[in-house]
Amino acid sequence: MGGILHIVEDRPTPPSVYNWRVYVLALIASCGSNMIGYTSAFIGTTIDLDSFMEEFGTINDSSAKQDLISENIVSLFIAGAFFGALLTYALSHWIGRKWCLTISSAVFILGAGLQCGATSKTGLGILYAGRVLSGLGTGVASNIVPIYLAELAPPAIRGRLVGLYELGWQIGGMLGFWINYGVEQHIPASHKQWLIPFAIQLIPSGMLMLGSLWIRESPRWLFLHDKRAQAMNNLCWIRQLTPSDIYITEEVAAIDAAHEAMKATVGLGFWQPFKALRARPLLCYRLFLGCMLFFWQNGSGINAINYYSPTIFKSLGVQTDTVDIMSGIFGVVKAVMTIIWLLFLVDQFGRRKLLLVGAITGSICMWVIGVYVYIVEPTKHDITSLNGSGIAAIFFFYLWTAVYTPTWNGTPWVINSEFFDPNFRSLAQACTTASNWLFNFLVSRFTEQMFATMGYGVYMFFASLSFLAFFFAFFLIPETSGIPLEKVDRLFQCKPVWRANQxxxxxxxxxxxxxxxxxxxxxxxxxxxxxxxxxxx
The missing domain is CATH 1.20.5 (Single alpha-helices involved in coiled-coils or other helix-helix interfaces)
Known part of the structure; x- marks a missing residue:
């Protein structure tokens, strides 16, 4: 059976394993990515509103100073996310996946509340503090949600469930773009106009906090911490099977075997993964691969577009009065393509092929856009409407979006959630997620300056990195789909890389x-x- 219902199983699996419980748990956890996607998307256009700049007295400042304030608001959030991601290893080790989600949502809510409380009287300081706190909550959520989803998912639908994280991110992002468009079009310039987008951050974070109080703790985390009775209870509840079922017997045997192997080689405990990095160079290599996946992802230019979509569209010659709707369409394309990726591609087509197709196609699109900007120089001419070449450039921009989203947008998150054994996964995920926010920070901090100094060269820079990403994925990244988490270590022992999965x-x-x-x-x-x-x- 193909399409949505097509499942490629690694072993005979009872139908009850693919039940409503596993999907509901995944949807609740994915509220964390809703809040990440929304807060990443709305900020760029909200702080560009005249009402926001009038509130904080920046409307008459030079464009350079306005750009600096915008970059501070964005980059402080990302800096908070970086440290939140690093902090997650200790939190998840000691208190578990479930309570990490609760803490991340609580910190995010506190940060969002501070942002809503910022006024002309308080100045930007309280807004900056709120951005840092919401960033901390985001860093924890961006780390722990993929781990939780990977650990509760049966192997055959692991990509689909972890993909819900990316889908939640894109739905949140789409809402962020369109809510900004709505308030700008239908609410007069006022304190209320810019406050509404900030206040909506409280909705997904509140849903995550309430949902996290109900969800079950990860059985794998419980087994890792010798809480076998609760682990068996949770695993059987999630799978809707009895403890005596052969599927449960096999799954528990695989988990136990992985833990015994870790005890014999590295040991179980908080500091053991750090020692493993020194003792096992192969782990360092896999950690390097995981971090580099996020380097190439950010090198495509996606976060530059997410945070500064008005700047991007203006560089292509789009008029100011249509920038918001173009940004909204950008969000819709990403959300639609994420659904397609989730239902038809990530488990059926595989992670590796998606990276290869996305790298080459994305590179071609960026080269075309760069050549257009080089020849036409739309920012240096008073363009009142797009001509044929301008429309073609916009087409290639949306084509790039449609190709990039189901390839490099969510796939690195899925791969990194699968790359590491249970005892090392939390530390590795903390490091790779932190690397994502570090690269994200660098892109967001210097995007405005890059466009001011490089012009068309920015697109060619992104195109070149996408081209190089193809060779990275082809020679170094094995296919992880359908491989049980406890067996991924052995995947890296199979050569060559492009045949390791089979x-x-x-x-x-x-x-x-x-x-x-x-x-x-x-x-x-x-x-x-x-x-x-x-x-x-």
């Missing part, structure tokens, strides 16, 4: 068959033994 699946199929044979043989032996004892009685 090789490991063949090996695992043989081992699975042997495991089931041994379980059945033990059951038959026990039954014969019971019959013999009954006969003697």
């Amino acid at each position: 090789q490991l699946k063949a090996i695992l199929a043989e081992e699975e068959e042997q495991f089931r044979f041994e379980i059945k043989d033990q059951a038959v032996h026990q039954e014969h033994q019971e019959d013999s004892e009954g006969t003697r009685v």
